[in-house]
Amino acid sequence: MLDTEAGLWLMEPSVGLAVIWPTTPTAIWRALVCLLPQDNEIG
Numbered sequence: 001m002l003d004t005e006a007g008l009w010l011m012e013p014s015v016g017l018a019v020i021w022p023t024t025p026t027a028i029w030r031a032l033v034c035l036l037p038q039d040n041e042i043g
Helices: 025-034
Strands: 002-004 007-014 017-023
Touching: 007 025
Parallel strands: none
Antiparallel strands: 002 007, 007 017
């Protein structure tokens, strides 16, 4: 993720380069929440 004066940008790695997409705070939050462990993984 990049936070610039122009807004938030999501970096997506690709073969040999990176693709950068404009995004929203909600999309960033959802991506971060997906990284959290599930209940059965904490157990």
